[in-house]
Amino acid sequence: MEESEFYDTIIVGSGPAAYTAALFLKDRKVLMLLGSLSLEIGPGGQLTTTTTVDNYPGFPKGTTGPEMMKTAKKQANDLGIEQINETVIGIKSKDNLFIVQTKKLSKLARTVVIATGASAKKLVVPGSDTYWNKGISACAVCDGFFFRDKVCAVIGGGDTALEETLYLSKICKKVLLVHRRREFRARADNVEKARKIENVEFITPYHLEKCVGDNEKLNSIILVNNETGEKETIEVDGLFFAIGHVPNTSFLKGESTDFINIRENGYVKTHHGVKCSRNGVFACGDVQDFEFRQAVTAAASGCEAALEVAEFLRNENA
Secondary structure, three states, rough: OOOOEEEEEEOOOOOOHHHHHHHOOOOOOOOEEOOOOOOOOOOOOOHHHHOOOOOOOOOOEEEOOHHHHHHHHHHHHHHHOEEEEEEEEEEEEEEOOOEEEOOEEEEEEEEEEOOOOOEEEEOOOOOOOOOHHHHEEEOHHHHHHHHHHOEEEEEOOHHHHHHHHHHHHHHOEEEEEEEOOOOOOOOOOHHHHHHOOEEEEOOEEEEEEEEEEOOOOOOEEEEEEOOOEEEEEEOOOEEEEEEEEEEHHHHHOOHOOOOOEEEOOOOOOOOOOOOOOOOOOOOOOOHOOOOOOOHHHHHHHHHHHHHHHHHHHHHHHH
């Protein structure tokens, strides 16, 4: 590993929180480590799996997650912000500095901003591991094109599930939206929009019991009615999990376990907004926000983290 002169701050992440923090710290010596901590999602974070973003200021006709992150990356590049596509494996403290480690590099910084986001959860039932990436996915934007003119099911009842359903309805022959309750947590307008689409069918209140296939690919799912216990086998070509997220904090385990406080649910514990339990370390975006998880709230917390970093550095130099 190679250690160089230290940075004012190292930002770990590549989503809206990370890029917002970087833009607000553009006059400082900043390094962004963009490597993804998710096997399914590359640099750009969870937003790169979002088809339509219609609630972010400045986009009256809406935009897409991938386009937003492409623009953010270019903006950072144009400002001369250093970006390296390396995945962080650990953080340590040393002589009032922080050592941020990847498999190839070891970088020093006066402060660290953790903005690694969260990744989609996988539903664990018989057959789900066997047919993962063989018909089962957690990202319609990434894998939906494999199922053009085919039948797919989406599991979930929140905003992500409805977004996946709406996206797939434009590609697939039929989309089955399976939810364990009759009521949905998702935005009411998206639920109503999906109900009006001819090739979308709501299946409630059912849960997924088993994934079935021929060992090469998924071909059906077994659902159970939560009120009657009745089982139903449905032939599908694809299955998408949209059941929530887990924070990308694996690099804070192992030797880095005691580096900062982590909540029982795995999210980074912050106080006074974005401050972590260790001075000089800040967390923003979905890695510490398990309530709102929106692009605009992630960006706002990235701004907050940057302002806290700037104040910390000023006080350190005073």
